[in-house]
Amino acid sequence: MARCSECRKTFTPAASARLTQRVCSASCRNVRDRRQARVRRGQDLEGAREDERERQRASRARRRESVGHAGASPPKVPLSHGQIAAIVDRALAPSRASLVLQMGVFVRRSGLDLGNAWRLSRGSLGP
Numbered sequence: 001m002a003r004c005s006e007c008r009k010t011f012t013p014a015a016s017a018r019l020t021q022r023v024c025s026a027s028c029r030n031v032r033d034r035r036q037a038r039v040r041r042g043q044d045l046e047g048a049r050e051d052e053r054e055r056q057r058a059s060r061a062r063r064r065e066s067v068g069h070a071g072a073s074p075p076k077v078p079l080s081h082g083q084i085a086a087i088v089d090r091a092l093a094p095s096r097a098s099l100v101l102q103m104g105v106f107v108r109r110s111g112l113d114l115g116n117a118w119r120l121s122r123g124s125l126g127p
């Protein structure tokens with residue numbers, strides 16, 4: 001006879017494990033296994049955390065692959081063609097304006113007479 005390490009009841013060990021059996025039943029086996037695993041995790045917290053992260057990664061990867069239906073369609077661009085054109089215009093406007101100014105400066109420095117048309121057009125460049 002032996003005493004179960006979990007429920008403390010006496011039990012008759014299996015003949016094949018007469019000297020080593022510690023628990024009376026499968027359910028006490030589960031309780032003991034979980035308790036011992038908890039103790040081992042406590043003795044190596046960092047290793048246990050890394051193991052858990054790895055287990056989660058593998059589980060997420062399995063779930064991704066096991067999704068039955070066809071894969072999700074690629075996400076739609078959340079901007080219309082017109083919105084993208086407006087953004088590009090806004091980004092290019094300052095450089096376009098400064099390019100026109102720089103060309104004016106260059107032409108003026110080259111000694112050519114630009115006339116009134118150039119000076120007037122500066123005001124119409126916008127922001």
Ligand SMILES: [Zn+2]
Pocket residue numbers: 004005006007008009023024025028
């Ligand atoms: Zn037991």
